[in-house]
Structure formats: structure tokens, C-alpha cells
Amino acid sequence: MENILKIEKVEKYYGSRSSLTKAIDNISFEVDKGEFVAIMGASGSGKTTLLNCISTIDRVTSGHIYVDGEDITKLKGNALNKFRREELGFIFQDFNLLDTLTAYENIALALSIQNVDVKEIVKRVEKVAKELDIKDVLKKYPYQMSGGQKQRVASARAIITDPKLVLADEPTGALDSKSAKMLLERLEYLNSQLQATILMVTHDAFTASYATRVIFIKDGKIFNELHKGCDTRKEFFDKIIDVVTLLGGDLNDAL
Amino acid sequence: MMLFKLSLKNIIRSIKDYAIYFFTLILGVAIFYIFNAIESQTVMMNVSSSTYEIIDLMNSMLSGVSVFVAFVLGFLIIYTNRFLMKRRNKEFGIYLTLGMSKRKISLILFFETLIVGCISLAVGLVLGTLLSQFMSLFVANMFEAKMTEFEFVFSSSACMKTLIYFSVMYLLVMIFNTYNVSRCKLIDLLNASRKSEKVKLKNPWLCVLVFVLSVCALGYAYYCVTGGATELQTADKILIPIALGILSTFFIFWSLSGLLLKLFMSRKKVYYKGLNSFTLRQFSSKINTTVFSMTIICIMLFFTICVLSSAISIRNSMTSNLTSMVPADIQLDKKLDLPADSRYSEEIIEDSKISVRETLDRLGFDTNRYFKDIVEFDLYASNDILVRDTLGDAYQTLADQFPYLDYDMAETFMRVSDYNKLANLYHLEPITLEDGEYVVVADFDSWINIRNQSLKKGTSITINGITLTPKYEECVNGFVYMTSSHINTGIFVVPDDVALYLPREEGILVANYQATTDEEKQMVEDMIIATGNSPYAPNTDIEASTRLSLYESSIGLGAMITFIGLYLGIVFLIASAAVLALKELSESTDNKERFQMLRKIGTDEAMLNRALFRQIGIFFLFPLLLAIIHSIFGIKFCTYLLETFGNEELLLSIVVTAGIIVFIYGGYFLITYFCSKNIIKEK
Numbered sequence: 010m011e012n013i014l015k016i017e018k019v020e021k022y023y024g025s026r027s028s029l030t031k032a033i034d035n036i037s038f039e040v041d042k043g044e045f046v047a048i049m050g051a052s053g054s055g056k057t058t059l060l061n062c063i064s065t066i067d068r069v070t071s072g073h074i075y076v077d078g079e080d081i082t083k084l085k086g087n088a089l090n091k092f093r094r095e096e097l098g099f100i101f102q103d104f105n106l107l108d109t110l111t112a113y114e115n116i117a118l119a120l121s122i123q124n125v126d127v128k129e130i131v132k133r134v135e136k137v138a139k140e141l142d143i144k145d146v147l148k149k150y151p152y153q154m155s156g157g158q159k160q161r162v163a164s165a166r167a168i169i170t171d172p173k174l175v176l177a178d179e180p181t182g183a184l185d186s187k188s189a190k191m192l193l194e195r196l197e198y199l200n201s202q203l204q205a206t207i208l209m210v211t212h213d214a215f216t217a218s219y220a221t222r223v224i225f226i227k228d229g230k231i232f233n234e235l236h237k238g239c240d241t242r243k244e245f246f247d248k249i250i251d252v253v254t255l256l257g258g259d260l261n262d263a264l
Numbered sequence: 265m266m267l268f269k270l271s272l273k274n275i276i277r278s279i280k281d282y283a284i285y286f287f288t289l290i291l292g293v294a295i296f297y298i299f300n301a302i303e304s305q306t307v308m309m310n311v312s313s314s315t316y317e318i319i320d321l322m323n324s325m326l327s328g329v330s331v332f333v334a335f336v337l338g339f340l341i342i343y344t345n346r347f348l349m350k351r352r353n354k355e356f357g358i359y360l361t362l363g364m365s366k367r368k369i370s371l372i373l374f375f376e377t378l379i380v381g382c383i384s385l386a387v388g389l390v391l392g393t394l395l396s397q398f399m400s401l402f403v404a405n406m407f408e409a410k411m412t413e414f415e416f417v418f419s420s421s422a423c424m425k426t427l428i429y430f431s432v433m434y435l436l437v438m439i440f441n442t443y444n445v446s447r448c449k450l451i452d453l454l455n456a457s458r459k460s461e462k463v464k465l466k467n468p469w470l471c472v473l474v475f476v477l478s479v480c481a482l483g484y485a486y487y488c489v490t491g492g493a494t495e496l497q498t499a500d501k502i503l504i505p506i507a508l509g510i511l512s513t514f515f516i517f518w519s520l521s522g523l524l525l526k527l528f529m530s531r532k533k534v535y536y537k538g539l540n541s542f543t544l545r546q547f548s549s550k551i552n553t554t555v556f557s558m559t560i561i562c563i564m565l566f567f568t569i570c571v572l573s574s575a576i577s578i579r580n581s582m583t584s585n586l587t588s589m590v591p592a593d594i595q596l597d598k599k600l601d602l603p604a605d606s607r608y609s610e611e612i613i614e615d616s617k618i619s620v621r622e623t624l625d626r627l628g629f630d631t632n633r634y635f636k637d638i639v640e641f642d643l644y645a646s647n648d649i650l651v652r653d654t655l656g657d658a659y660q661t662l663a664d665q666f667p668y669l670d671y672d673m674a675e676t677f678m679r680v681s682d683y684n685k686l687a688n689l690y691h692l693e694p695i696t697l698e699d700g701e702y703v704v705v706a707d708f709d710s711w712i713n714i715r716n717q718s719l720k721k722g723t724s725i726t727i728n729g730i731t732l733t734p735k736y737e738e739c740v741n742g743f744v745y746m747t748s749s750h751i752n753t754g755i756f757v758v759p760d761d762v763a764l765y766l767p768r769e770e771g772i773l774v775a776n777y778q779a780t781t782d783e784e785k786q787m788v789e790d791m792i793i794a795t796g797n798s799p800y801a802p803n804t805d806i807e808a809s810t811r812l813s814l815y816e817s818s819i820g821l822g823a824m825i826t827f828i829g830l831y832l833g834i835v836f837l838i839a840s841a842a843v844l845a846l847k848e849l850s851e852s853t854d855n856k857e858r859f860q861m862l863r864k865i866g867t868d869e870a871m872l873n874r875a876l877f878r879q880i881g882i883f884f885l886f887p888l889l890l891a892i893i894h895s896i897f898g899i900k901f902c903t904y905l906l907e908t909f910g911n912e913e914l915l916l917s918i919v920v921t922a923g924i925i926v927f928i929y930g931g932y933f934l935i936t937y938f939c940s941k942n943i944i945k946e947k
Contacts, residue, residue: 064864066864086869087868087869087870090863090866090867090868090869091866091868092866093864093865093866094865094866094867095866097866099864099865101864105861105864105865106861107542107545107858107861107862108858109542109545109546109548109549109858110541110542110545114541114542114545117536117541118539118541118542118862118865119865120536121536121537121538121539121540121541122538122539122862122865122866122867122868122871124537124538127532127533127536127537130536131532166865
């Protein structure tokens with residue numbers, strides 16, 4: 010399979026020479042097209058730092074990150090913005106929807122900043138709204154929506170540009186379990202039916218169990234990796250729990 | 265000392281946030297100084313004594329206006345300060361949780377205000393002193409004083425006054441801050457940034473309705489002050505268009521936000537292009553909450569534009585009008601044939617029996633030697649012919665229409681041959697009258713309208729059994745008395761023999777000086793003034809209006825209005841621009857998150873900056889645009905009221921006004937934009 014994301018010996022240090030913190034310590038892995046990868050780890054394990062580096066919000070100290078063969082650690086200025094809006098889709102824990110815009114406008118914004126033609130925008134928003142089951146909230150403002158609806162609108166915004174890679178940072182973090190489940194099912198659908206490549210950061214085993222592969226990070230290093238293969242979601246969940254137990258108490262606490 | 269250091273660091277750290285505050289304070293101090301320093305500058309000038317009187321009046325008016333200006337600036341400073349305090353709520357919250365007492369926080373604020381106050385006063389005074397040097401040239405020019413040499417003037421009294429007024433303002437700010445800190449609750453401080461505002465959209469059809477209604481109301485208000493201005497005979501009637509104007513301004517802003525959004529949303533091609541949807545929503549969500557302040561700013565800008573453009577042109581137009589309105593060097597007049605039982609002394613009653621020329625003779629003034637082009641004539645009036653009589657049938661309707669006018673005044677009459685002699689000197693059109701005809705000469709617009717109504721009906725008047733009918737259906741434009749404005753309410757020109765049946769009212773002598781140069785004319789003028797010291801002077805109440813004195817007082821009056829107008833106009837402009845700038849900056853703090861979000865989904869910096877520029881631009885432009893539309897009609901009304909503007913004058917003053925507005929308002933706009941850019945850039 011074609012690989013979309015290739016992370017090569019990435020390191021990220023914080024602090025000065027005298028007191029160095031290695032947030033990411035020599036991590037390498039690859040994500041293939043059509044994969045749904047979850048990165049798990051306790052808080053402070055470096056998972057969010059890794060995601061920030063991939064999303065170009067933060068810079069790596071050393072190493073390379075290739076998205077579809079392009080080394081994004083070399084990008085600067087507007088090329089970075091261009092990369093972000095054309096190649097990536099974001100889903101944030103706190104939704105990051107603009108409170109002044111309706112759901113429809115929030116979703117359309119991702120396309121309009123790429124100067125996509127209006128007819129195309131209308132067509133694509135309708136399509137994505139159907140896929141994420143948010144057709145009836147399109148006219149609403151964020152404050153009129155539930156958390157789950159907001160997150161699905163944010164997901165719609167993330168995938169409407171047909172990004173090579175969708176990055177999700179604790180997407181279920183602010184949702185109740187029912188909304189979380191609904192969202193994850195939608196992400197699963199996007200992944201299996203539309204071949205969207207998704208990279209998700211979470212500390213929640215249940216959330217991770219919807220992925221096809223889970224990478225565990227501890228102290229900035231890859232600790233373990235699990236493939237779903239032919240397991241059912243329940244079996245996969247149990248396997249994840251096993252690794253979590255192995256990882257130690259700190260992640261358990263977060264459950 | 266620790267606290268002082270903390271204050272100093274706070275200021276240095278937040279210098280960018282303080283930029284607008286500093287800018288406003290410095291400008292306020294400088295302007296306050298400049299206008300109060302005019303007094304010291306005028307002392308140096310070489311002008312005549314009557315100009316000095318006007319200058320004295322102007323200086324006392326300027327210091328009176330200064331008190332008002334101080335109030336405006338005081339409110340402005342407290343408002344700006346409140347904005348800065350709001351931004352720092354969280355910081356105070358942290359101090360409080362760390363266990364710092366409220367008294368200490370107040371002390372920090374005290375030091376901060378002290379530092380900011382001292383710096384702004386120092387910089388503002390230096391700036392003011394420099395700028396006031398240019399002002400002194402302007403002052404001298406306005407009063408047509410001869411500047412022998414350029415002198416650097418520093419007015420210590422203006423400096424002291426500025427220091428005192430602004431110290432009081434800063435003291436008020438300190439008290440206000442202390443009060444605020446003592447009242448605040450920790451929980452509110454820490455949660456201050458978490459408040460989110462609900463965006464409510466209005467019903468677009470309601471918006472359309474409200475918009476159409478307010479545009480109609482505004483149109484009517486415009487009509488009232490331009491086309492229908494002649495109907496506005498009493499002061500209270502002007503309140504209607506003013507109230508309509510303010511209300512419709514408010515509702516236009518209210519409805520336009522919803523309407524524009526609706527319009528742009530229906531044009532999907534524009535709406536979904538780049539950040540247009542974001543910008544428009546930003547704008548509409550804010551206009552919902554700030555319609556009120558936009559209205560106030562629009563009205564203030566309107567006021568500023570009208571005051572500035574009228575003030576700048578009034579002096580020049582006042583003097584330029586004088587050429588036609590004061591066509592002779594001198595006019596002397598005195599009452600004739602005063603009744604014996606009046607409150608006048610016997611000598612004056614005696615004097616009222618002789619002609620003006622004879623009185624001058626007795627005063628020891630040689631008329632033939634110093635005067636030329638002499639025209640001497642009498643005016644006649646009788647208590648038998650009052651205004652109500654000459655209005656004839658039109659009287660009833662007019663009395664209903666303008667109930668406040670005095671219809672019991674005796675009308676004034678003049679012989680046609682006298683009028684034609686005067687008209688020759690004044691360069692007016694001569695009048696030819698057949699027997700049994702009369703003509704009304706007037707130049708006061710509203711009175712011309714009134715009289716025309718009766719002339720159209722051919723109202724006849726009867727003098728000693730002789731009936732006269734109007735020759736024309738309207739008044740003839742002209743005047744008899746030399747004044748600096750068009751105030752001739754109407755003089756009846758009648759055939760020579762008819763006038764003689766009426767009692768004499770006033771004797772008038774109009775003449776030019778037997779002189780060519782300005783110095784010689786001044787000499788003749790001085791001699792006339794000197795007659796006031798002659799032994800005969802107490803025996804007469806003869807009055808003189810001279811070209812020189814009319815010019816001087818009109819120059820002085822014009823200059824005075826110009827200075828007061830400039831002062832008020834600029835202060836209002838600064839106040840409205842500063843309020844707008846701070847409003848916008850406080851929004852930018854909220855917008856920071858939104859722009860951060862847009863950045864995260866990959867919007868170009870250039871696109872973000874453009875959106876920010878548009879957002880602030882619209883916000884600044886909107887009130888200005890409406891204010892400009894208001895001003896077109898406002899200035900027209902001022903023109904009508906003052907009856908003094910020529911078109912050239914108006915053009916010049918509008919250009920200067922536009923320059924001042926572009927400089928100050930545009931300056932505030934740019935500073936706001938750059939400060940906002942900095943705010944949204946912060947990580």
C-alpha cells in the first residue's frame with residue numbers, strides 16, 4: 010500500500026541545554042493510505058507534541074516528516090499554511106468552530122479559503138453533511154448544537170477538502186459516551202467507505218478501539234503497537250486494555 | 265518600591281496595548297495646550313483696539329469651552345482606562361489568588377496611572393508647544409495682524425492650566441480604579457475571558473421594513489433642513505429633524521447589519537469567497553452589540569464635519585460678503601423729531617430737529633473736507649401704518665404660520681429719489697415709480713417670503729388718503745443700513761411727495777472718506793472717533809457704522825468662531841475616533857481565538873490580515889459614510905442659516921475638513937489596525 014505519512018527519527022526537545030526535556034525521543038513509523046491509526050499514551054507522553062509536529066503547528070528538533078513524499082519539516086511561511094489547508098484536516102478536542110458562523114458556513118470555510126467555486130462548495134457540503142448525519146443542524150450556530158453535533162460538524166470541515174490525512178486530537182475528549190460512540194462510528198465509516206486516512210490521538214481505550222492500528226507512546230518513545238486485523242472491536246478493545254495495563258497505572262488512571 | 269517596579273514593567277510589557285491610550289492622551293494634552301496658549305500669542309500681536317476686544321472675548325470663550333472639552337476628555341480617559349483594566353482582569357485575579365491585597369493592587373494601578381500621566385503630559389506639552397508655534401502664525405493670519413518677526417512663544421499659563429486640568433482627570437482615573445478594584449470579585453476576574461456572547465440574527469424582512477422606514481424618516485429630516493428650511497421659523501421646529509435624524513441613524517445601523525448580511529448571503533459567489541463569510545459575520549455579530557455606539561460616533565462625526573467646515577469658511581466668507589454689504593466708508597444715523605415727552609434729555613430732543621450734517625458741524629467735524637460722495641436722506645415712519653396693515657389679506661394666514669413675529673412694528677418709508685441716490689452709491693438697481701405705486705426693498709430671506717405673499721395679492725397701502733399698489737409681485741433685493749449680515753426686513757420705497765405726509769423717523773448720512781490710502785482713511789476714522797470728546801457730544805445720540813469697524817469686528821468674530829469650531833471639532837473627532845479604536849481593540853482581544861482557529865485550518869497570513877483590515881475598515885467607514893451623507897445636508901443647512909458661504913469658500917473648507925479628518929480619523933484607523941494585528945499575532 011501507498012504510504013501517506015512517514016515519520017523518520019523525529020525528536021523534539023524542550024528547554025535549554027542544561028535542563029533538557031525530550032518530549033519526543035526518536036520516533037519513527039509509517040501510516041498507509043486508508044489506515045485509521047490511534048496514538049495512545051498518558052498525558053505527558055508526547056502524543057500531542059507529535060500531533061502538533063505533524064500538523065506543522067510545532068516544529069521538530071530533528072528528523073523528518075513526509076506527507077505523501079513531501080518533507081513538511083522543510084516548509085515555511087505560506088507554504089505551511091497551504092500545506093495545512095490542502096493536505097490536512099483537523100478535528101480538535103474543543104471543536105474550534107467559529108461561534109459567529111453557522112454549521113454550514115463553518116464547513117464551507119475550509120473550502121472557501123482554498124477559493125473553491127461556489128457550486129462545488131454547495132455540492133460538497135451537502136454530500137459531507139449526509140455522510141456525517143448533520144443535515145438538520147446546518148443552519149444552526151455552534152451554541153445551538155450539542156457537543157456531538159459540534160464535533161461532527163468539525164469532522165465535516167476536516168474531511169470536506171479531501172485531505173490526504175485527517176488529524177484528530179482527542180476528538181471524544183469533550184463528549185459524553187453516547188455522542189462519542191456516534192462520532193467514532195462516523196469516523197469509522199469515513200475510513201472504511203471513503204478511504205479517509207485518519208491519525209487520532211487519544212488516551213481512551215474505547216476510542217482507540219475504533220482504529221485499525223494503535224501505537225502506544227510512553228516517555229516520548231514508541232512502547233508498543235497493535236493491529237486490529239480480523240478482530241472484532243470488542244476483542245481489539247480487550248487487547249488494548251491489556252497493553253494499557255502493561256503500560257502502568259498512569260494511563261489506567263486516565264481511563 | 266517593589267510595586268513601583270511592577271507597575272513600570274506592566275507598562276513596558278503592555279506598551280502595545282497602551283499605544284492608543286498614549287496617543288489619545290498626548291493628542292488631548294497637546295490640543296488643550298495649543299488652544300489655551302492662543303491667549304499668550306494674541307497678546308504679542310499688533311492689532312487695533314476693537315480687535316483686542318474681540319480677542320478678549322474669544323479668549324474667555326476659549327477658556328469656557330476648555331472646561332467643556334476637559335469634561336469630554338475626562339470621560340474619554342476614564343472610558344479608555346476602563347477598557348485597559350478589563351483586559352487585565354485575569355492578571356489582577358492572579359495577584360489576588362497569590363495573596364496580594366486589594367490595596368496593593370490599587371497602589372500598582374496608582375503608580376501606573378502616575379507614570380502614564382507624567383509621560384503623556386510631558387510629551388503632549390512638548391508636542392503642543394511645537395505645534396502652537398504654527399498656530400501662532402495661523403492666529404496672526406486670522407486676525408490680519410502684522411507679524412513683525414517670528415517669536416517662539418511658550419505660554420506658562422496654558423501649561424499650568426493643562427497640568428491642573430489633566431492632573432484632576434488622572435486623579436479621577438485613580439479614584440475610579442481604586443473603586444473598581446475594591447468592588448471586584450475574584451471569581452469574576454478569573455472567569456472574565458470565558459464569557460461568550462450569543463449571536464442573534466434579526467428577521468431580514470423586519471430589517472428591510474425598518475431600513476426603508478428609517479431612510480424615509482431621514483429623507484424627510486433632510487428635506488426639512490434643505491428644501492423646507494424656510495418653514496423652520498422657530499427654534500423648536502428644528503428639533504424634529506434632529507430627533508428624526510438621530511433615531512433613523514440608529515435604526516439604519518440596526519437594520520443595515522442584518523440587511524447587508526442577507527444581501528451578501530444571497531450572493532453565494534461573493535459570500536463563499538475566501539474569508540468573506542467570516543468577515544461579514546464578524547461585522548454583523550459586532551454591529552448587533554455596538555449599534556448604539558456607532559450611532560453616537562456617527563452623530564459626533566457629523567457634528568465635527570459641520571462645525572469644522574462652517575468654522576473654517578465663516579471668517580473668509582464673512583469678510584468677503586462685506587464688500588457688497590458695506591459699500592461705503594461710513595454711515596451716520598440719528599433719530600429725528602423725538603417727541604417732547606420722551607425719556608431723552610432736552611438737548612437731545614433739540615438736536616433731533618437738525619440734520620446729521622449740522623450735528624457733525626456742531627461736533628466740530630468738517631464734512632466737506634473729509635467726506636465725499638455724500639448722500640443724505642430721511643426715513644419716515646408712522647404708527648398708523650404697522651406691519652399688520654401692509655400685509656393686508658395675507659396677515660391672517662401669516663399670523664397663524666408665524667405667531668412669534670412682531671406685527672405691530674411701524675413700517676419704514678423712503679422717498680424714491682433718495683433711494684436711487686443711495687442705490688447709485690451702493691451699486692444697487694435703481695427704482696422707477698409711477699404715481700400710486702410702491703416697492704418693498706428687503707434682503708432678509710424669511711421676511712422676503714412673508715412680504716411676497718402679500719405683494720402677490722397686490723395689497724394696497726394708504727397714506728394720507730392716497731392709495732398705493734405694489735409695482736412688483738415680490739420684494740426688490742436691497743438694503744439701506746450697512747451691516748455685516750442680511751437683516752433688512754423691508755423698507756417701503758414710495759413716490760417722493762407721498763412720503764412727505766409721514767412723520768420723519770431717522771436722518772441718515774452715507775459717505776466715503778476723502779482719502780485714498782489705508783492710513784489716510786484711518787486718520788479720518790480717528791477724527792470721527794475723536795468727536796466723541798467734543799463739548800457738543802453729550803447733546804446728541806448720533807451713531808456711526810464704518811467700513812473699517814465692521815470689517816474688524818467681522819474678522820474678529822469670524823476668527824473667534826473659527827477657533828472655537830476648530831477646538832470643539834478636533835476634540836470631538838479625537839473622542840469619537842478613540843472610542844471606536846478602543847471598541848475595536850477590545851473586540852480584537854476576543855477575536856484572537858477566532859483568528860487562531862483560522863490559522864489552524866491553514867488560512868494564509870495575508871488572507872487573515874486582509875480580513876482584519878476589512879473588518880476594522882468597515883467599522884470605521886460605516887459611521888463616517890453616514891456622517892458624510894448627513895453632513896451634505898447639514899452643511900447646506902449651515903449655509904442657509906449663516907447665509908454667508910460662497911461656493912469657493914465652501915470647497916476650500918471642505919477640503920481642509922477632509923484633510924483634518926483623514927489625518928486624525930485615518931491615523932486612529934491605522935493604529936487600530938496595527939495594534940489589532942499585533943494582538944491576533946500573539947501566541
